[in-house]
Amino acid sequence: MRMVESWVFTDSAVPASAATALDVLQERIAAGHLETWLTSSRGRSLAVISNTDRAMVMLLDDEADPGEHALSPGASSSSSGFLLANGQHDEYPDEDTVPLAEAMRIVSHILTTGAPPTDAPWAIDR
Template identity: 55%
Template sequence: MSEGWTIDGDHLAPDEVVASLRTRTNDGRLETWLTSSSGRLLTFVTNSERAMVMLLDGEGDAGEHAVDPGAGGESDGFVLSHGQNDTYPNADTVPIAQALRIVGHVVREGSWPADAHHVSDR
Protein backbone atom coordinates (compact mmCIF):
# COMPACT_ATOMS: atom_id res chain seq x y z
CA MET A 1 0.00 0.00 0.00
CA SER A 2 1.36 3.42 -0.88
CA GLU A 3 1.58 6.22 1.61
CA GLY A 4 -1.27 8.72 1.62
CA TRP A 5 -0.76 12.38 2.52
CA THR A 6 -2.97 14.99 4.15
CA ILE A 7 -2.82 18.76 4.54
CA ASP A 8 -4.90 20.17 7.40
CA GLY A 9 -6.66 16.80 7.66
CA ASP A 10 -7.69 16.71 3.99
CA HIS A 11 -6.43 13.68 2.06
CA LEU A 12 -4.85 14.68 -1.23
CA ALA A 13 -3.86 12.58 -4.20
CA PRO A 14 -0.15 12.94 -5.02
CA ASP A 15 -0.92 15.11 -8.05
CA GLU A 16 -3.03 17.46 -5.89
CA VAL A 17 -0.30 18.15 -3.34
CA VAL A 18 1.86 20.40 -5.53
CA ALA A 19 -1.19 22.30 -6.79
CA SER A 20 -2.32 22.79 -3.19
CA LEU A 21 1.11 24.12 -2.21
CA ARG A 22 1.03 26.59 -5.10
CA THR A 23 -2.44 27.79 -4.07
CA ARG A 24 -1.46 28.10 -0.42
CA THR A 25 1.67 30.07 -1.35
CA ASN A 26 -0.33 32.41 -3.60
CA ASP A 27 -2.80 32.92 -0.73
CA GLY A 28 0.06 33.89 1.63
CA ARG A 29 0.03 30.62 3.60
CA LEU A 30 3.77 30.06 3.48
CA GLU A 31 4.08 27.17 5.97
CA THR A 32 2.51 23.80 5.22
CA TRP A 33 2.80 20.53 7.11
CA LEU A 34 1.88 17.35 5.28
CA THR A 35 1.20 14.21 7.29
CA SER A 36 1.49 10.73 5.81
CA SER A 37 -0.58 7.67 6.60
CA SER A 38 2.58 6.14 8.10
CA GLY A 39 3.12 9.10 10.45
CA ARG A 40 5.88 10.83 8.51
CA LEU A 41 5.84 14.61 8.21
CA LEU A 42 6.82 16.72 5.23
CA THR A 43 7.30 20.42 5.86
CA PHE A 44 7.26 23.12 3.19
CA VAL A 45 8.06 26.70 4.22
CA THR A 46 8.56 29.27 1.49
CA ASN A 47 9.14 32.96 0.90
CA SER A 48 7.69 32.49 -2.63
CA GLU A 49 11.17 32.32 -4.18
CA ARG A 50 12.95 29.63 -2.13
CA ALA A 51 11.66 26.92 0.18
CA MET A 52 12.78 24.89 3.17
CA VAL A 53 11.71 21.27 2.60
CA MET A 54 12.03 18.88 5.55
CA LEU A 55 11.13 15.20 5.79
CA LEU A 56 10.71 13.76 9.28
CA ASP A 57 10.03 10.18 10.31
CA GLY A 58 7.48 11.44 12.87
CA GLU A 59 6.94 13.82 15.76
CA GLY A 60 10.19 14.59 17.55
CA ASP A 61 12.43 13.45 14.68
CA ALA A 62 14.98 16.06 13.56
CA GLY A 63 14.63 14.69 10.03
CA GLU A 64 16.37 15.67 6.84
CA HIS A 65 16.15 18.78 4.70
CA ALA A 66 16.82 19.74 1.10
CA VAL A 67 19.94 21.81 0.48
CA ASP A 68 21.42 23.87 -2.33
CA PRO A 69 25.17 23.26 -2.02
CA GLY A 70 27.23 26.29 -2.87
CA ALA A 71 24.34 28.75 -2.69
CA GLY A 72 25.54 31.90 -0.96
CA GLY A 73 23.76 34.49 1.10
CA GLU A 74 20.52 34.17 2.95
CA SER A 75 16.86 34.91 2.37
CA ASP A 76 14.15 36.15 4.68
CA GLY A 77 10.37 36.18 4.44
CA PHE A 78 9.77 32.60 5.54
CA VAL A 79 6.66 33.43 7.56
CA LEU A 80 5.45 30.66 9.85
CA SER A 81 1.76 30.14 10.64
CA HIS A 82 2.09 31.84 14.04
CA GLY A 83 3.59 34.96 12.41
CA GLN A 84 7.31 34.40 13.04
CA ASN A 85 9.39 35.64 10.09
CA ASP A 86 12.49 33.46 9.62
CA THR A 87 15.69 34.00 7.67
CA TYR A 88 17.58 30.97 6.35
CA PRO A 89 20.92 30.52 4.61
CA ASN A 90 20.26 29.93 0.91
CA ALA A 91 22.30 26.73 1.17
CA ASP A 92 19.58 25.35 3.51
CA THR A 93 16.76 26.12 1.08
CA VAL A 94 16.12 25.41 -2.60
CA PRO A 95 14.47 27.42 -5.39
CA ILE A 96 10.70 27.03 -5.19
CA ALA A 97 10.38 25.12 -8.48
CA GLN A 98 12.89 22.56 -7.22
CA ALA A 99 11.13 22.39 -3.84
CA LEU A 100 7.81 21.62 -5.51
CA ARG A 101 9.46 18.93 -7.64
CA ILE A 102 11.01 17.40 -4.50
CA VAL A 103 7.70 17.40 -2.62
CA GLY A 104 5.91 15.87 -5.61
CA HIS A 105 8.46 13.06 -5.79
CA VAL A 106 8.33 12.37 -2.05
CA VAL A 107 4.53 12.08 -2.00
CA ARG A 108 4.52 9.86 -5.12
CA GLU A 109 7.58 7.68 -4.43
CA GLY A 110 8.11 7.98 -0.67
CA SER A 111 11.73 9.14 -0.94
CA TRP A 112 13.94 12.01 -2.02
CA PRO A 113 14.58 12.28 -5.77
CA ALA A 114 17.97 10.77 -6.62
CA ASP A 115 19.26 14.12 -7.86
CA ALA A 116 18.05 16.18 -4.87
CA HIS A 117 20.69 17.14 -2.36
CA HIS A 118 19.60 16.71 1.25
CA VAL A 119 21.25 16.42 4.64
CA SER A 120 20.32 14.63 7.83
CA ASP A 121 19.63 16.78 10.88
CA ARG A 122 19.49 13.73 13.16
Protein backbone atom coordinates in the same frame (compact mmCIF):
# COMPACT_ATOMS: atom_id res chain seq x y z
CA MET B 1 3.66 -6.70 -0.12
CA ARG B 2 4.65 -3.03 0.29
CA MET B 3 2.10 -0.73 1.91
CA VAL B 4 1.38 2.41 -0.08
CA GLU B 5 1.88 5.58 1.94
CA SER B 6 -0.84 8.20 1.63
CA TRP B 7 -0.59 11.88 2.58
CA VAL B 8 -3.02 14.54 3.84
CA PHE B 9 -2.70 18.25 4.49
CA THR B 10 -2.34 18.39 8.27
CA ASP B 11 -4.53 21.44 8.83
CA SER B 12 -7.45 20.19 6.75
CA ALA B 13 -7.08 16.39 6.44
CA VAL B 14 -7.52 16.85 2.65
CA PRO B 15 -5.88 13.94 0.78
CA ALA B 16 -2.75 14.96 -1.08
CA SER B 17 -1.87 13.10 -4.24
CA ALA B 18 1.24 14.41 -5.97
CA ALA B 19 -0.80 16.29 -8.58
CA THR B 20 -3.33 17.87 -6.23
CA ALA B 21 -0.73 18.68 -3.57
CA LEU B 22 1.28 20.84 -5.96
CA ASP B 23 -1.82 22.80 -6.96
CA VAL B 24 -2.82 23.29 -3.31
CA LEU B 25 0.73 24.30 -2.32
CA GLN B 26 0.92 26.88 -5.11
CA GLU B 27 -2.50 28.28 -4.17
CA ARG B 28 -1.53 28.47 -0.48
CA ILE B 29 1.75 30.25 -1.25
CA ALA B 30 0.02 32.70 -3.61
CA ALA B 31 -2.48 33.47 -0.83
CA GLY B 32 0.32 34.14 1.68
CA HIS B 33 0.07 30.85 3.60
CA LEU B 34 3.78 30.10 3.49
CA GLU B 35 3.98 27.16 5.94
CA THR B 36 2.35 23.89 4.93
CA TRP B 37 2.57 20.51 6.63
CA LEU B 38 1.48 17.15 5.28
CA THR B 39 1.15 13.97 7.34
CA SER B 40 1.51 10.45 5.98
CA SER B 41 -0.34 7.28 6.84
CA ARG B 42 2.98 6.05 8.31
CA GLY B 43 3.11 9.03 10.72
CA ARG B 44 5.78 10.95 8.83
CA SER B 45 5.57 14.72 8.25
CA LEU B 46 6.55 16.77 5.22
CA ALA B 47 6.96 20.53 5.64
CA VAL B 48 7.19 23.19 2.97
CA ILE B 49 8.03 26.66 4.27
CA SER B 50 8.36 29.29 1.55
CA ASN B 51 9.13 32.94 1.05
CA THR B 52 7.52 32.69 -2.45
CA ASP B 53 10.94 32.39 -4.17
CA ARG B 54 12.61 29.61 -2.18
CA ALA B 55 11.41 26.87 0.16
CA MET B 56 12.66 24.85 3.09
CA VAL B 57 11.53 21.27 2.43
CA MET B 58 11.78 18.98 5.47
CA LEU B 59 10.87 15.33 5.95
CA LEU B 60 10.46 14.00 9.52
CA ASP B 61 9.81 10.45 10.70
CA ASP B 62 7.82 11.61 13.76
CA GLU B 63 7.31 14.65 16.02
CA ALA B 64 10.60 14.11 17.90
CA ASP B 65 12.67 13.55 14.75
CA PRO B 66 15.05 16.36 13.72
CA GLY B 67 14.50 15.02 10.20
CA GLU B 68 16.19 15.81 6.95
CA HIS B 69 15.92 18.62 4.41
CA ALA B 70 16.62 19.67 0.83
CA LEU B 71 19.82 21.59 0.05
CA SER B 72 21.28 23.99 -2.49
CA PRO B 73 25.00 23.22 -2.08
CA GLY B 74 27.25 26.18 -2.69
CA ALA B 75 24.56 28.83 -2.26
CA SER B 76 26.27 31.52 -0.23
CA SER B 77 23.67 34.09 0.79
CA SER B 78 20.53 33.88 2.90
CA SER B 79 16.88 34.72 2.35
CA SER B 80 14.25 36.12 4.67
CA GLY B 81 10.48 36.23 4.43
CA PHE B 82 9.74 32.70 5.59
CA LEU B 83 6.54 33.33 7.53
CA LEU B 84 5.48 30.58 9.90
CA ALA B 85 1.85 29.95 10.84
CA ASN B 86 2.53 31.26 14.38
CA GLY B 87 3.59 34.64 12.96
CA GLN B 88 7.33 34.07 13.32
CA HIS B 89 9.46 35.44 10.47
CA ASP B 90 12.49 33.28 9.68
CA GLU B 91 15.62 33.75 7.62
CA TYR B 92 17.49 30.71 6.29
CA PRO B 93 20.81 30.27 4.54
CA ASP B 94 20.09 29.68 0.84
CA GLU B 95 22.11 26.49 1.13
CA ASP B 96 19.32 25.09 3.37
CA THR B 97 16.52 26.01 0.96
CA VAL B 98 15.79 25.36 -2.70
CA PRO B 99 14.15 27.40 -5.47
CA LEU B 100 10.37 27.02 -5.34
CA ALA B 101 10.18 25.01 -8.60
CA GLU B 102 12.73 22.54 -7.23
CA ALA B 103 10.76 22.31 -3.97
CA MET B 104 7.65 21.35 -5.95
CA ARG B 105 9.59 18.66 -7.84
CA ILE B 106 10.94 17.26 -4.56
CA VAL B 107 7.50 17.27 -2.89
CA SER B 108 5.93 15.53 -5.88
CA HIS B 109 8.60 12.83 -5.78
CA ILE B 110 8.24 12.28 -2.03
CA LEU B 111 4.45 12.02 -2.31
CA THR B 112 4.80 9.56 -5.18
CA THR B 113 7.68 7.38 -3.98
CA GLY B 114 8.10 8.14 -0.27
CA ALA B 115 11.64 9.46 -0.73
CA PRO B 116 13.40 12.52 -2.13
CA PRO B 117 14.68 12.30 -5.72
CA THR B 118 18.13 10.72 -5.84
CA ASP B 119 19.48 13.74 -7.76
CA ALA B 120 18.31 16.25 -5.11
CA PRO B 121 21.01 17.19 -2.58
CA TRP B 122 19.75 16.26 0.87
CA ALA B 123 20.93 16.75 4.47
CA ILE B 124 20.21 14.23 7.24
CA ASP B 125 19.79 16.20 10.48
CA ARG B 126 19.45 13.20 12.79
